[in-house]
Amino acid sequence: MEKLHCAVVDIANERLDVSAAIEFVSDPGFGGIAMFVGRVRDMNHGRRVAGVSYDLFDVLAVNIFKEIASDTLHEFDGKLKIFVTHAKGRLGIGDLAVVVAVGSPHRDEAFRACRMVIEKVKHQAPIWKQEHYEDGNSEWSEGCSLCEVHDHAQHAGEHASGH
Amino acid sequence: MKIDLKLFAAFQDLEPTGQIELELPDGSLVADLRLAIDDYGRQHWPKFRPGLLKASAFASETTLLRDRDAIPADGRMALLPPVNGG
Numbered sequence: 001m002e003k004l005h006c007a008v009v010d011i012a013n014e015r016l017d018v019s020a021a022i023e024f025v026s027d028p029g030f031g032g033i034a035m036f037v038g039r040v041r042d043m044n045h046g047r048r049v050a051g052v053s054y055d056l057f058d059v060l061a062v063n064i065f066k067e068i069a070s071d072t073l074h075e076f077d078g079k080l081k082i083f084v085t086h087a088k089g090r091l092g093i094g095d096l097a098v099v100v101a102v103g104s105p106h107r108d109e110a111f112r113a114c115r116m117v118i119e120k121v122k123h124q125a126p127i128w129k130q131e132h133y134e135d136g137n138s139e140w141s142e143g144c145s146l147c148e149v150h151d152h153a154q155h156a157g158e159h160a161s162g163h
Numbered sequence: 164m165k166i167d168l169k170l171f172a173a174f175q176d177l178e179p180t181g182q183i184e185l186e187l188p189d190g191s192l193v194a195d196l197r198l199a200i201d202d203y204g205r206q207h208w209p210k211f212r213p214g215l216l217k218a219s220a221f222a223s224e225t226t227l228l229r230d231r232d233a234i235p236a237d238g239r240m241a242l243l244p245p246v247n248g249g
Contacts, residue, residue, distance in 0.1 A: 038249045054248075055171055057241055060222050086248060098249045118249060126222070126241075127248030128172035140173045143245030146220035146227060 001027075003073060003081050006065035008058045011089040016096040025081040025103030034110035036118045038098035040091045044141075048134040053090045054097065057126040061086065068120040072102075072113050080104045080113055086127060164189050166196060166234065169241040173215060177208040187234070193221045194230035196240065219244045 005024050009016055018037060025033055040052050069082040083101040091097060098121065102114040121127075122144075129141045166185040175181045185199050197216065204211035220243045221228045223235045227243075234240060 055175070056248075057169070057171060057222070057243065059224055060226070060241070063225055122249040123246070125246060125248050126171070126243050127246050128244065129247045130172070140176075140244075141247045143247035145218040145245045146243050147218065 003078070004066060004069045005083045005085075006062050006069055007085045008056050008061055008088050009085050011087045011091060011095070016085050016087055016099045018096070018099055021083040021085070021099050021101035024083045025101045027081060027103055030081070030103040030105055032105070032107035032110040033101060033103045034107070034114035035099070035101040036114055037096060038118075040093050040095050040097055042093045044131060047131075049093070049131050050134045051090060051092045051132045052097070053130045053132065053138075054086070054088050055128045055130070056086065056088045058088070061125050061127060064125045065121065068117055068124065072116050072120075075116070076104065076109050076113055080109065082113070082117060084117060084121060086121065086125070090132075164191065164234070164236075164238050166199075166238045166240055168196075168200070169239075171242070172244050173212075174219075174242055174244060177204070177210060191234050192230065193228050193232050193234060193240075196221065196234060197230060200242065215244055216242075 021035060022033060042049050065084045069084055072082060073080050081103040086098045100114055100118045102110045104110040130138055131141055132138045164187055166187055168183050168185060170178050170181050185203065187195055187199055201213060201216055222241045222243055224239055
């Protein structure tokens with residue numbers, strides 16, 4: 001039984017699929033599904049947004065999605081199915097940017113695991129967002145340094161292995 | 164060794180081809196590559212921001228690398244500015 005689905009979706013070819021996410025994480029033994037759907041909004045820091053472009057380092061992004069999903073699965077003793085997809089390319093207002101879904105026996109694990117996955121995807125995966133404003137300007141959004149994330153993870157690993 | 168460096172986001176704005184080639188001594192570390200990019204940026208990119216490079220990470224095709232790590236033998240590397248998914 002496949003428990004993890006992780007992918008980058010080039011929106012020039014297809015769109016993110018919420019129904020596919022629900023179907024993937026469904027299981028006869030699972031009574032709960034939690035989902036996070038990220039959409040493009042029309043305003044950021046007081047500026048009218050016309051759209052956004054996402055750039056990804058595809059191969060590494062999928063590897064990191066898999067690491068995040070595997071770690072989360074381990075954290076919850078394997079009793080989950082996890083679906084992670086992120087869009088690549090130019091999106092308009094309301095378009096789907098990211099879909100994370102988690103199925104589990106009960107709602108508490110589903111909510112907590114879903115939150116864990118989306119937070120790590122936002123902070124650890126090689127994804128960059130460029131906002132296009134209605135005034136014609138575009139800017140890359142401020143982000144999280146992977147140096148700090150990596151150092152923190154490395155430190156946590158060294159700490160854990162010492163006990 | 165020849166380094167093929169992929170660029171993303173704000174760095175791609177500086178170098179629209181999205182990649183540069185650099186030459187480093189065999190056995191160089193990621194920290195050496197960081198210094199080489201700093202030199203390259205100051206010489207070739209009028210809008211280069213050293214602070215952005217300082218906040219950026221490095222990766223091979225498959226994994227994140229730290230400054231003290233050796234550059235993979237194939238020289239294929241990526242420069243990853245701060246990320247902002249979701």
